[in-house]
Structures are given as structure tokens and as C-alpha cells.
Amino acid sequence: MTRHRTEWPQPSWQPSGIDVGRRRALIGLSGLVVSAMGAERAWAQVSRGCVLTPEAGEGPFYLDPRLVRSDITSGQPGAPLQVAMQVVRAGDCATLANARVDVWHADAVGLYSGYEKQSGVGGVSPSVAVGKQYLRGTQFTDARGNVQFRTIFPSWYGGRTPHLHFKVFLGGKEVVASQIFFPDAISREVFNEWQPYRDHVSKRRTFNDNDPITQGVHSTVGRERGVYAAKAVLVVASR
Numbered sequence: 001m002t003r004h005r006t007e008w009p010q011p012s013w014q015p016s017g018i019d020v021g022r023r024r025a026l027i028g029l030s031g032l033v034v035s036a037m038g039a040e041r042a043w044a045q046v047s048r049g050c051v052l053t054p055e056a057g058e059g060p061f062y063l064d065p066r067l068v069r070s071d072i073t074s075g076q077p078g079a080p081l082q083v084a085m086q087v088v089r090a091g092d093c094a095t096l097a098n099a100r101v102d103v104w105h106a107d108a109v110g111l112y113s114g115y116e117k118q119s120g121v122g123g124v125s126p127s128v129a130v131g132k133q134y135l136r137g138t139q140f141t142d143a144r145g146n147v148q149f150r151t152i153f154p155s156w157y158g159g160r161t162p163h164l165h166f167k168v169f170l171g172g173k174e175v176v177a178s179q180i181f182f183p184d185a186i187s188r189e190v191f192n193e194w195q196p197y198r199d200h201v202s203k204r205r206t207f208n209d210n211d212p213i214t215q216g217v218h219s220t221v222g223r224e225r226g227v228y229a230a231k232a233v234l235v236v237a238s239r
Helices: 019-032 041-047 184-193
Strands: 012-014 082-088 094-095 100-104 136-140 147-153 162-168 173-181 218-225 227-235
Touching: 019 082, 082 094, 082 100, 082 162, 100 147, 162 227, 173 227, 184 218
Parallel strands: 082 227
Antiparallel strands: 012 094, 082 147, 100 136, 100 162, 162 173, 218 227
């Protein structure tokens, strides 16, 4: 169900219930939070608590249609993807309830809804995206700081590796705008097994190791019964 919302709930911090040492062990085992700045530096910072998610900016394709919905697919073709995110506070890992989380990403041919001037994977017309709002949505975190979205796996496009954009708001104030990345092995699997990605996979030239955006969050991704599931932790400052 989609709701258009004009007023936002008041966010609140909740104790994590996990000491920093245990949080570090869980993060190390799961690999949910790995900054694109490099593993050695990231793990060094985790030893002092939850590491602040680096800013990557909103990019050129942000819209705020204020669509409160967990299913942002809007009938778009592609590999099914469930995205689970948890918002926590830098340092003590407290979870954030009622935080607003916006997400948006490219479709299976590299196009963003609502925009005309874009190239996608090349050889596709962007006119089909104009005036649309697919693969965009907003959720509010629960008491444990969790949100989930149902979508499709984002494609690569000219000069970019697959990624998902997000923003986190405390009240009406934006506290971070960044990107979630996916393991290259998973991307290769999707692009070689699923349509319409397969039609364009030979044109891909940008991967995680040569993408121009070096800030962001690396997710873990699994697959069960034909559905991919990505997990990531978003660490923000209390402002």
C-alpha cells in the first residue's frame, strides 16, 4: 500500500542492548558494515564502536515523491530483491526508531524513474522513465531501527557499478545521503541469469573496484528460492 505523507513522526534513540565488543564481533562475522574506504581502516574504526557511514551525496536522480511504501517495484521487470537496513548511532550503536529512510535506484536497464536526460546501459530510450515514480520509496524505522523494501536488483549503467541510493532523516533534517553496493559476484550472477540484464551484460565496464564513488556501504547478499536478500547497517550521527 502506498501512502502520501506530509507529516513525519518524531525519531527516538533506543539502547542497542548489545555492548560495543559484541556488536563488533557480530559486524565482523556478518560483514554487514564495510565502508568502501577499505577494510583495514573500517575494522580499526569499528573497534571504537559503530562506524559513521560516509557521505556519498544524493547524485543527480533524487526525487521526493513522499511515497511511504515497502514495495517499490511498481511492476518493473528484474531479479527480485529484498533490502533490509538498520539505522544505528555512531559510537554506542543505539538504534533509531521513527527515522525516515528514502531509497531509489536504477531499473534493470540502468534508468531512473522521472528523468529524461540519462543513458542507462546504452541503446535504450529514457522516455519510458519520464513521469514515473518506480523504484523509489520511503519507510520509517521500527523500534530496532529496521526498515525493509521489496524491489528488483539495480543494473549497472554508464560509468557506475550497481548501487542503491539512500537518505536518512531525523525529524525533518537529512543526516546522511549515501549508497549501498553489492558484491560483484552477485551482480555477475544476476546479469548472466536474468532478463533484461542479460541483453546488455557484455557492455558493462565498471565494477566495484573501478567505480568513481569510493564512499558508501557494502551489503551482504544471499539468495533463497529465486529471491535475493541484501542487508546493510546505516550508521548516523545524532544531530
